[in-house]
Amino acid sequence: MHLITRNWQAKPLGMYLVEAGILTLDRVEAALDEQQKSGRRLGEILVNRGWVEQQTIEYLMEKVVLPERRVVREKLSHPDEIDRYSNYNLLNSIERVSQIEQANHNSSLLFDLPFRELQVCLYPKRSIRFLLVAVLCLILASIVGQFSVYYLPDFPLRDSFAILFNVDAELNIPAVFAGFALLICSILLAIIAYGEKLAKRSYVNHWRALSIIFLLMSLDEVIMIHEKTIEPLRDKLNTSGFLYYAWVIPGAIFVVTLLLAFLGFLTALPAKTRQLVLIAGTVYLGGAIGMELVGGYYAELYSQYNITYAIITTVEELLEMLGLLIFI
Structure with missing residues (x-):
């Protein structure tokens, strides 16, 4: 058996990221300087700085770095076998890693999960483009329907069209x-929870809880369960003005409680993901609760049956839909 006669060592993680075009050498050197000072792992530093996603690091380690290091340990019989293996594996993985990074760039949550038993590939940019067009079409149809009801004479199917596309109806x-x-969102969060469980990471239950919450929100959006609580709560709490739609009180309490319970979870997310999740939540709640406060105040004074109230509810639903798109 031929033994390896030259000194061959696996490249450090930073070099793989540079060769894949994910990081510049300057950033790797900056992270290495921080590593020397803090003693933290290089991958952790890169993720915390928002330069690389955690899933990208894991994929690269599993598919390229660790296999090459195993090759070195096993001491292949011919040195050129190491080179062939290394070059083949790296070239085939660079494209894959670059695709993951592109997905990260276009999505607040990464759903291309490189776990051993689970891999779900989505195309965020294409999906968001389709959903955004759908949202704008629905909003436009709702505006046209409401405008025709209040400003145009009756014509065949006018009211049916308005009801069918009214964003404030069930x-x-x-x-x-x-x-x-x-x-x-619920399904994707459930997939992430399953992937986190396979990887034996923390916060699995938080992902599961989010999946359940979004599932309940999905049901409520279709049949508007929260709307049925307005009058009983209003009578019990004697609310008016901005609290005319009294469900916003328990709704706001739930949101604050959820935020406090998920503070650790949020801080553990990569910086870019955390930022987009918070933006998505702010936009969504700005519609669901913020505009609901405005709508309640206006409805009590002037009723719900006018074009101004229709505009308020349209803005409310638009913000909710945009918040979901940012989250996805």
């Missing part, structure tokens, strides 16, 4: 679309 096209978008 069991119609916008309601089903919003419910479906929430259901997609």
Whole structure:
């Protein structure tokens, strides 16, 4: 058996990231300087700085770095076998890692999960483009329908069209679309929870809880369960003005409680993901609770049956849908 006669060592992680075009050498050197000072792992530093996603590090380690190091340990009989293996594996993995990084760039949550038993590939940019067009079409149809009801003379199917596309109604096209978008979020969160469990990471239960919450929100969006609590709560709490739609009180309490319970979870997310999740939540709640406060105040003074109230509810639903798109 021929033994390896030259000194061959596996490249450090930083060099793989540079060769894949994911990081510049300057950034790797900056991270290495911080590593010397803090003693933390290089991958952890890169993720915390928002330069690389955690999933990318894991994929590269599993598919390239660790296999090459095993090759060195096993001491292949011919040195050129090491080179062939290394070059082949790296070239085939660089494209894959670059695809993951591109997905990270276009999505607040990464759903291309490189776990041993689970791999789900989505195309965030294409999906978001489709969903955004759908949202704008639904909003436009709702505006046209409401405008025709209040400003145009009656014509065949006018009221049916307005009801079918009214974003503030239940069991119609916008309601089903919003419910479906929430259901997609629930499914994706469940996939992440399963992947986190396979990887034996923390916060698995937090991902599961989010999946369940989005599932319940999906159901509520279609049949508007929260709307049925307004009058009982209003009578019991004697609310008016901005609290005319009294469900916002328990709703706001739930949001604050959830935020406090998930503080550790949020801080553990990669910086970019955390930022986008917070933006998505702010936009969504700005519609669901913020505009609901405005709508309640206006409805008590002037009723719900006018174009101004229709505009308020349209803005509310638009913010909710945009929040979901940012989250996805």
